[in-house]
Amino acid sequence: MGTVGFIGGKFLPLHQGHVYAITQAACYCDELYVILSYSQIRDRKLCEAAEIQEMPYEVRLRWLSGMAKDMENVHVLAVEDAADSDESYDWAAGAANIRRKIGKPIDYVFSSETAYEPIFHQLYPEAKHIIIDADRSQVPISATRIREEGVFAHWEQIPTIVRPTFVKKVVVVGTESCGKSTLIRYLAKVYNTVFVEEYGRTVCEEVGGCETILTEEYYPYIAYGHKMKEYEAIKQANKLLFIDTEAIVTQFYSELYTGRTFPVLDQVAREQQYDLWLFLEPDVPWVDDGLRVHGESDVRRENNERLQQMLDERNISYVKIGGSYQERLQQAMYHVDALLRRKTSQ
Numbered sequence: 001m002g003t004v005g006f007i008g009g010k011f012l013p014l015h016q017g018h019v020y021a022i023t024q025a026a027c028y029c030d031e032l033y034v035i036l037s038y039s040q041i042r043d044r045k046l047c048e049a050a051e052i053q054e055m056p057y058e059v060r061l062r063w064l065s066g067m068a069k070d071m072e073n074v075h076v077l078a079v080e081d082a083a084d085s086d087e088s089y090d091w092a093a094g095a096a097n098i099r100r101k102i103g104k105p106i107d108y109v110f111s112s113e114t115a116y117e118p119i120f121h122q123l124y125p126e127a128k129h130i131i132i133d134a135d136r137s138q139v140p141i142s143a144t145r146i147r148e149e150g151v152f153a154h155w156e157q158i159p160t161i162v163r164p165t166f167v168k169k170v171v172v173v174g175t176e177s178c179g180k181s182t183l184i185r186y187l188a189k190v191y192n193t194v195f196v197e198e199y200g201r202t203v204c205e206e207v208g209g210c211e212t213i214l215t216e217e218y219y220p221y222i223a224y225g226h227k228m229k230e231y232e233a234i235k236q237a238n239k240l241l242f243i244d245t246e247a248i249v250t251q252f253y254s255e256l257y258t259g260r261t262f263p264v265l266d267q268v269a270r271e272q273q274y275d276l277w278l279f280l281e282p283d284v285p286w287v288d289d290g291l292r293v294h295g296e297s298d299v300r301r302e303n304n305e306r307l308q309q310m311l312d313e314r315n316i317s318y319v320k321i322g323g324s325y326q327e328r329l330q331q332a333m334y335h336v337d338a339l340l341r342r343k344t345s346q
Contacts, residue, residue: 002030005108005127006098008037008079012046012055013165014063015146016157017112017139021132022067025110026074028130032110033102034068036061036078037094042085050147059165066161077101095123112136152239152340164234168339169273171243172332173311173318174280175252175303179328183280183321184242186329187336193238198245199226200253219254223247223268240336246272248314252307269314276339277318278332279308284325 007025011018026032038057047054061078068074079097083089099106106127109120112134120129133139141157151158151166158166170187172180181198188195200222204214226246234241247268255261282300311318321331 001104003028003107004031004033004102004104005029005110005130006033006035006102006106007110008035008098010037010043010046010143011060011064012043012143013146013151014060014067014159014162015139015141015143015154016159017133017136017141018143019067019159020139021110021112022074023071024132025108025130026071028110029108030073031104032071032074034064034074034076035098035101036064036076037081038078039081039083042081042083042089045085046147052147052150053166055165063159063162063165067159091119091123155239160235164237167234167237167239167241168275169230169234169241169243170276170278170336170339171246171274172278172280173245173249173307175282175300175307177284177300178280178282178304179284179325180244180280182325183278183328183332184244187240187242187332190329190333191238191240191242191336193240193242194233194236195242196226196229196233196244199229200245200250214257216254216258216260219250219258220262220264223250223265226250227268227272239340243274246274248310248316249307252303252310256303256306276335277311277316278335279311279318279320280328281320281322283322284328 005025005028007022009018022032022034036057038060040057043057044054057078057080061076064076068076079094079101081089081094081097106124109124109127109129110132111120111129112132114131114134117129117131120127136142139157141154146154146157155163172184174180181201184195184197200214203218203222203225207214230241230243247265251261251265251269254265282304319331319335321328323331
């Protein structure tokens, strides 16, 4: 039988210090168990006290499992405890639960804390306690510090698999030819991140004409396709993801061009979540790019009012952006910068 070890923690959040310790520990033994110790009450209190977004254990378990999926000798387990604070954690009960979960004799216990030596010697007398990077010289970070100072303040220490959980999504909405695609491209450049193009426009270009030739069956497809583009893009995003339109706008165009609304689009709209909505006013010159058909000023105004009404009916909180392209960029940056400063949104 090979050697068995375990390393545990709350991983609230998982950071590169954890990853370093886990990879080092995996080299010591034939089987390494990564134990996610969680208490829904305690963990929620820790996040609330730090004014940081809650990280359910299922999310943390996904982080760990994804990180370790190509480490053949590493197994990830979740062990629940009843503690309502770090101080009330029952180490003896926790050790008993960990032993039951692993179900094998334990040869090594890994941590980054010298202070754990006495308690580990008592609870795992047969195991050797190996301390990894106790002074944080290899990876100078801790989960406590991340919670206190915010995820974005230590973004370089957040593993790639964890980052999508914290990426802020900024959606830009508006009617035809109001500068949405230009704004998201410029914002993505300024903030060194990626963006999601309007998928309905992509479909129009594929079928080779303007939006008026799209028949009813296209609109649910557009909404689903757009969400999949968001899902893929967020994996590459750097703190922010800029998005051109969403399901309510798709419903608006369906109503405009086919006279029909789709319950499935309303369902997608109810489920979607964005951190900032930027509503672009149609006060820049209308550009005929071969796909647009509603350039008359009265029609632009009516369409703009209808889209605002649809957002208001759904209690969407949005920021209006208008003026020249330069003014629009500056206004958008002001609100995006405010979003990044909000520790409660991280």
